[in-house]
Amino acid sequence: MAEPLLEVQNITVIRGERPALNGLSLHIEDGEHIAILGPNGCGKSTLLKVITREEYPLLRPESFVRIYGQERWHLDELRQWLGIVSNDWMAKATRDVKGRELVLGGFFNSIVIEPYHEVTVEMRELADAALREMGALHLADRWTDELSSGEARRILLARALVHTPKALLLDEPGTSLDFAAQQHLNDLVSLQARGGKTIVLVTHHLSDIIPEMERVAFLKDGRIIDDGPKAKMLTTAKMSELFGARLEVVEHEGRYGLV
Numbered sequence: 001m002a003e004p005l006l007e008v009q010n011i012t013v014i015r016g017e018r019p020a021l022n023g024l025s026l027h028i029e030d031g032e033h034i035a036i037l038g039p040n041g042c043g044k045s046t047l048l049k050v051i052t053r054e055e056y057p058l059l060r061p062e063s064f065v066r067i068y069g070q071e072r073w074h075l076d077e078l079r080q081w082l083g084i085v086s087n088d089w090m091a092k093a094t095r096d097v098k099g100r101e102l103v104l105g106g107f108f109n110s111i112v113i114e115p116y117h118e119v120t121v122e123m124r125e126l127a128d129a130a131l132r133e134m135g136a137l138h139l140a141d142r143w144t145d146e147l148s149s150g151e152a153r154r155i156l157l158a159r160a161l162v163h164t165p166k167a168l169l170l171d172e173p174g175t176s177l178d179f180a181a182q183q184h185l186n187d188l189v190s191l192q193a194r195g196g197k198t199i200v201l202v203t204h205h206l207s208d209i210i211p212e213m214e215r216v217a218f219l220k221d222g223r224i225i226d227d228g229p230k231a232k233m234l235t236t237a238k239m240s241e242l243f244g245a246r247l248e249v250v251e252h253e254g255r256y257g258l259v
Helices: 044-051 075-081 087-092 099-107 121-133 149-161 179-194 236-243
Strands: 006-015 018-028 033-037 064-067 082-085 167-171 198-203 215-220 223-229 249-252 255-258
Touching: 006 044, 018 044, 018 223, 044 064, 044 167, 044 198, 075 082, 082 149, 087 149, 099 121, 099 149, 121 149, 149 167, 149 179, 167 179, 179 198, 215 236, 223 236
Parallel strands: 033 198, 033 215, 082 167, 167 198
Antiparallel strands: 006 018, 006 064, 215 223, 249 255
């Protein structure tokens, strides 16, 4: 059997004077599709950064983080296994970066292609193939600061997938998207899920959750407080309790929203 994507036991990450994660434990199998749902400030983005080794938990005997069975990774090797869609990448892009260059940066974990980066013909072909798959090849030569939010997400998905990772990590991908762009993004993510990619989504938007995602975990105050099948978790009562507000959940053909 394949090793789990993630095994996290009792981890704590401190930001400033407070814990961003506080005794969190979580297990995600290879090939699983999971949404980690919670309010702003609950630790969602920090959890993704623990997986990508941008953040490290406190060193304690009873805690550990294992990714595909390993506790120690060379970062360049780990990043070949993970595709990351984060708005942080687009925020770092400047007028000097075009769409294709941002996608090629996925091979080097960089925004721009530096003189010391060796970009091969194969890499360029893979970058154009990823852009084509995301319906974004026409954006290859556009400056990234000219892109709409929906266009930017397609570029970021192409970047995340250019090196054919095993897992796709999504950090609130639907933020600022209109209805049509959100639907298009969800369709692209669904295609990756059906193709066998492990999908890990962190969000507070129900509209980000694709039909293929059958497991939902609730994150609040830096720890997982509930976890189970999507139909059991995404109820009016549970969502209202999680967000501390009266919410009404609606579902249609495996897609969820709030009214």
